[in-house]
Amino acid sequence: MQIYTLIIFFIFGTVFGSFFNVVGLRLPEKSLFREQRSYCDSCHKQLGWRELIPIWSFVAQKGRCRECGGKISPLYPLIELVTGLLAAFTYYRYAWSQELLLGLLLIALIMPVTVADISSRKVPNQLLLFFSPVFIIYRGFCPLTPWWDSLLGAGTALVLLLLIFYLSHGGMGMGDVKYYTLFGFIFGLEQFFLLFLLSTVYGVIIGIIKMRVKGTGRKTKLAFAPFIGLAALTVFYFGPAIIQWYKQLF
Ligand SMILES: [Zn+2]
Incomplete structure (x- = not known):
């Protein structure tokens, strides 16, 4: 394990993270390819290279735009940072292997979806449409589970989440249903159940903390895709270990 390789993965991760921010912010507004350069959200001034260095620009400018002094969201x-850390951790965990590629693909799907859901409460169809064939091709070459398990995982996810979709009367979006279904396909039935359970636990914990801190009511809608993404990453890194631990209990 080379420390330099880890650092390179981290740096490339932060650069890609910067790109995922742009994709996640602009896709729901359909302006990904219309606007060429990055700009300030408040004054729309185009950003120079010094304002586009991942993490560092935010710190150096103390979270404000150089031109108008408008606040820059700490989300960026x-x-x-999280993309950089995840990229480095994935390399640390799997080195040069098939799992490394799968991990990086998952990060490339999960980070822009997270940004889009937090900023516009949407899981962009374009991202799901782009990544579905990518994951189908990936599993054709290096399957995590037998083919029937992928279909079973996706089918169960779709039926279960559609049921929740109709019963919750809009509490869960259709984007979340499709997002879960894609993970059902990637991970298979057993790990999908773990993913579903974890996402619910994460959502409930953060929901309670948010209600305590902000005093907001039960009705405030929580962007749920970040929890689905976090659960998917937990399952990817630790799923088999968690399931094995669980089975040993009985
Ligand atoms: Zn500005």
């Missing part, structure tokens, strides 16, 4: 550097 946070996404860059």
Whole structure:
């Protein structure tokens, strides 16, 4: 394990994180390809290269735009930092292997979806449409589970989540249903159940903390895709170990 390789994975991760911010912010507004350069959200001034260095620009500018002094959302550097850490951790955990590729693909799906859901309460269809064939091709070459398990995972996810979708009367979005279904396909039935359970636990914990801190009511809608993504990453890194531990209890 080379420390330099880890650092390179981290740095590339933060650069990609910066790109995932742009994708996640602009896709729901359909302006990904219309606007060429990055700009300030408040004054729309185009950003120079010194303002585009991941994490560092935010810290150096103390979270404000150089031009208008408008606040920059801490979500941006946070996404860059988390993407960098995840990329480095994935390399640390799997070195050069098939799992490394799968891990990086998962990060590339999960980070922009997280940004999009937090900023516009949407899981962009374009991202799911882009990544579904990518994951189908990936599993064709290096399957995590037998093919029937992928279909069983996706089918169960779809039926279960559609049921929740109709029973919750809009409490859960259709984007979340499709997002879960894709993970059902990637991980298979057993790990999908773990993913579903974990996402619910994460959502409930953060929901309670948010209600305590902000005093907001039960009705405030929580962006749920970040919890699905976090659960998917937990399952990817630790799923088999958690399931094995659980089975040993009985
Ligand atoms: Zn500005």
